[in-house]
Amino acid sequence: MTVTSPPSQFTALPGGGIAHGSYADVPYEDKLALWEEVKADARFPDYMYGCYECGICVAACPSARFYDFSPRKIAQAAAREDVELVFEQMNDDVWNCSQCFSCNRCPRQNSPGGLITLLREVAVRNGLTTAKDALEGYGRVVYKIMTTGTQISPDMLQPDAFPDWGPDVEKTSDNLELWRRALPPETLHTTEMSWQVSDETLIELYLIWLHSDVMDMIEQADEGLHMIILDVMEETLEDAGYEV
Amino acid sequence: MTTTDNTFIPLSEIRKPPVPDPAKAPTEDIREQLFALEDAGELIVQRVPEPYIEVMTKYGRTKKIPEQMTWHHKSCGQCGHIPGYSTSIFWLNRQFGMSYMDPTDQTSCTAWNYYASATSNAVAQAGVASRNFAAAYATGYFPMIHCGTSYGHYKETRHEIVHHEELRHKVRDIMGKLNKPLVMPEEIVHYSEWIHAMRDRIAERQVRDFSSITASIHPACHYYKLVTEDAIYDPDIYGGQRTATVTGIVESLGSTVGDYSTFFDCCGFGFRHILVQRDFSRSFATQRKIEVMKEEANPDVVITHDTGCVTTLDKSQFAAKAHQRNVGVPVLSDAQFAALAMGAHPYRIAQLHWHATDYTALLEKMGIDWEAAWAEFEVDLGRLERGEIEYLSWEDADA
Numbered sequence: 072m073t074v075t076s077p078p079s080q081f082t083a084l085p086g087g088g089i090a091h092g093s094y095a096d097v098p099y100e101d102k103l104a105l106w107e108e109v110k111a112d113a114r115f116p117d118y119m120y121g122c123y124e125c126g127i128c129v130a131a132c133p134s135a136r137f138y139d140f141s142p143r144k145i146a147q148a149a150a151r152e153d154v155e156l157v158f159e160q161m162n163d164d165v166w167n168c169s170q171c172f173s174c175n176r177c178p179r180q181n182s183p184g185g186l187i188t189l190l191r192e193v194a195v196r197n198g199l200t201t202a203k204d205a206l207e208g209y210g211r212v213v214y215k216i217m218t219t220g221t222q223i224s225p226d227m228l229q230p231d232a233f234p235d236w237g238p239d240v241e242k243t244s245d246n247l248e249l250w251r252r253a254l255p256p257e258t259l260h261t262t263e264m265s266w267q268v269s270d271e272t273l274i275e276l277y278l279i280w281l282h283s284d285v286m287d288m289i290e291q292a293d294e295g296l297h298m299i300i301l302d303v304m305e306e307t308l309e310d311a312g313y314e315v
Numbered sequence: 316m317t318t319t320d321n322t323f324i325p326l327s328e329i330r331k332p333p334v335p336d337p338a339k340a341p342t343e344d345i346r347e348q349l350f351a352l353e354d355a356g357e358l359i360v361q362r363v364p365e366p367y368i369e370v371m372t373k374y375g376r377t378k379k380i381p382e383q384m385t386w387h388h389k390s391c392g393q394c395g396h397i398p399g400y401s402t403s404i405f406w407l408n409r410q411f412g413m414s415y416m417d418p419t420d421q422t423s424c425t426a427w428n429y430y431a432s433a434t435s436n437a438v439a440q441a442g443v444a445s446r447n448f449a450a451a452y453a454t455g456y457f458p459m460i461h462c463g464t465s466y467g468h469y470k471e472t473r474h475e476i477v478h479h480e481e482l483r484h485k486v487r488d489i490m491g492k493l494n495k496p497l498v499m500p501e502e503i504v505h506y507s508e509w510i511h512a513m514r515d516r517i518a519e520r521q522v523r524d525f526s527s528i529t530a531s532i533h534p535a536c537h538y539y540k541l542v543t544e545d546a547i548y549d550p551d552i553y554g555g556q557r558t559a560t561v562t563g564i565v566e567s568l569g570s571t572v573g574d575y576s577t578f579f580d581c582c583g584f585g586f587r588h589i590l591v592q593r594d595f596s597r598s599f600a601t602q603r604k605i606e607v608m609k610e611e612a613n614p615d616v617v618i619t620h621d622t623g624c625v626t627t628l629d630k631s632q633f634a635a636k637a638h639q640r641n642v643g644v645p646v647l648s649d650a651q652f653a654a655l656a657m658g659a660h661p662y663r664i665a666q667l668h669w670h671a672t673d674y675t676a677l678l679e680k681m682g683i684d685w686e687a688a689w690a691e692f693e694v695d696l697g698r699l700e701r702g703e704i705e706y707l708s709w710e711d712a713d714a
Contacts, residue, residue: 112437113437113475113479113481113482114437114475114479117474117478131579133580133581133583133585133599133603134585134595136599136603137595137598137599138595166587169581169583169584169585169586169588169595170430170431170585170586171536171537171540171581171584171585172467172536172537172540172541173536173540173579173580173581175540175541175543176540188429188430188433191433192433192436194433195432195433195434202433205587206432206434208591209431209432209587209590209591212427212431212432212590213428213432213434216423216425216427216428217425217428220422220423220425221391221394221395221422221423222391222392222395222423222425222427223391223392223395223396223622224391224395225395225396227395227396228395228396233630235593235597235630235633235634236630236633236634236671237630237633237634237671239668239670239671243668243669249696249699249700250668250669250696251398252699252705252706252707253663253692253695253696253699253706253707254398254402254666254706254707255402255405255406255663255664255706255707255708255709255711255712256398256401256402256405256417257417257706258389258394258417258418258419259394259398259401259402260706265389265390265391265392265393265394265395265423266389266394266419266421267419268419268421268422269419269420271420272419272420272421272422272450273422275446275493275495276422276443276446278489278492278493279439279442279443279446279489279493280439282442282488282489282492283436283438283439283442283485283489284436284438284439285428285434285435285436285439288434288435288436289434292432292434
């Protein structure tokens with residue numbers, strides 16, 4: 072038998088494993104630290120019990136039909152604590168998940184979708200480049216939620232943003248202010264937020280953001296966005312008499 | 316099949332699964348945990364106000380659905396892009412004279428920052444949920460959740476608050492900074508569960524004949540998959556093997572349910588996909604849902620019960636039609652469908668002009684002169700434009 076070296080795209084590791092080619096330049100210790108962060112999350116034991124490799128999750132998964140993506144592999148890598156593979160998935164796979172939780176039909180009670188939530192959070196919190204790339208173009212959405220407490224506001228219906236939704240988008244956009252006034256519920260006469268949210272409610276929301284480390288995550292994901300959101304929050308809170 | 320005394324037993328009876336026994340439920344009854352935490356002084360449990368309607372959930376347990384005194388936790392996407400959805404929910408409550416509250420002291424669940432971008436965390440999400448629940452509690456009205464994702468996400472959050480002491484205490488500290496108590500409702504209730512519980516009373520008030528309509532049902536993933544525990548199941552609907560919500564009201568209104576093989580598939584919404592990777596959403600919605608429904612059931616309409624499902628299934632059809640795909644089925648919520656059955660105006664209440672797929676053939680089948688209805692609505696718009704009225708009122712809408 073001839074012993075051959077690992078393929079050139081792989082790097083042998085001291086523990087006997089192999090570093091995957093795409094991320095071989097990332098030190099194993101860094102990958103391990105991220106994995107430990109995933110495991111330390113209080114939700115992790117609720118999402119990971121083991122894996123039968125039955126594939127029920129894959130059969131139910133919409134993303135598996137359209138992408139090179141497998142919730143079974145996510146569960147398997149976590150169950151085996153395959154640090155290298157988890158790191159690769161954290162970068163290359165997790166953003167393909169639809170978060171529908173069809174995979175929750177797992178007979179072992181795993182939640183691959185839940186695991187992906189954790190993997191994504193760790194990726195964002197640690198400022199992985201792939202996470203920043205995945206969130207590119209997403210800043211307005213994060214801004215809307217964090218500053219207005221609502222998302223999918225009426226003024227987001229613009230034809231250049233949704234050209235594939237047909238000509239009705241332009242008609243809605245053109246008539247937006249008038250059509251919003253033609254809604255009987257009083258809270259819906261808004262265009263910049265989905266419904267009218269009181270000022271006091273927004274102040275309370277901002278305090279939740281400040282006291283839950285969320286702003287640190289935003290800073291890692293997008294420093295510019297972080298500054299804009301912080302400006303809005305600080306101005307509102309200071310006007311209301313809060314020291315920020 | 317026959318028995319030894321030659322009595323014929325239909326196959327459907329033989330295969331009918333037993334009614335689930337709650338004593339054998341594979342999951343805990345989280346309400347017992349909530350009451351234990353309340354006894355320990357850890358949180359307050361807001362009771363379901365009377366009168367309430369009892370329904371059965373997946374494992375045979377009983378869930379209380381409040382008839383009224385409801386605090387309407389609105390949905391971003393419903394209010395923002397398909398406002399006839401929320402308007403119809405309120406209109407139904409008004410038709411039955413139910414006392415309800417449409418609060419401005421409400422934020423969304425902010426789960427867009429959770430399921431889409433992961434720019435939030437468990438403490439923040441539990442904090443947002445608890446703030447909304449405390450706001451409802453302060454009014455004496457009971458939370459009724461319009462969004463399927465908020466409903467599912469709040470059930471996840473409830474699990475975390477109950478089972479993770481450290482997280483619970485962090486959230487309670489944050490609530491303390493807001494001068495609010497930590498409150499959890501006795502039941503997490505979705506508006507479609509209210510419609511389901513009220514379906515016979517809605518049918519009694521039906522003024523339009525829907526018997527010639529075939530509707531395919533799309534159940535929302537975050538309603539019954541995210542936390543399966545307390546979604547409604549009924550042995551008389553699909554033998555209790557699928558959630559009964561939505562199908563129940565469609566059957567009660569006399570329509571035919573057009574079944575299809577990809578019932579359990581999601582709609583393709585995907586959160587981040589519908590905004591930044593929409594090729595996936597369009598492909599899945601049309602190829603795995605609408606085209607399959609068309610081929611297998613040829614429905615007049617798709618009825619669903621969540622924001623993203625209506626949006627994705629409806630809006631995705633325009634591009635698919637341009638590619639000569641077999642699409643073209645209007646998509647409504649159960650609330651709009653029920654409101655139309657009870658005589659609601661298709662534009663003033665159901666606000667169908669915010670929908671994309673052609674719905675005019677469906678309205679004709681419902682016996683609605685949509686051209687005359689649109690002309691009436693244009694008169695309303697003219698009054699608004701001329702400043703004769705500032706807003707369309709509920710009274711205007713029912714005129």
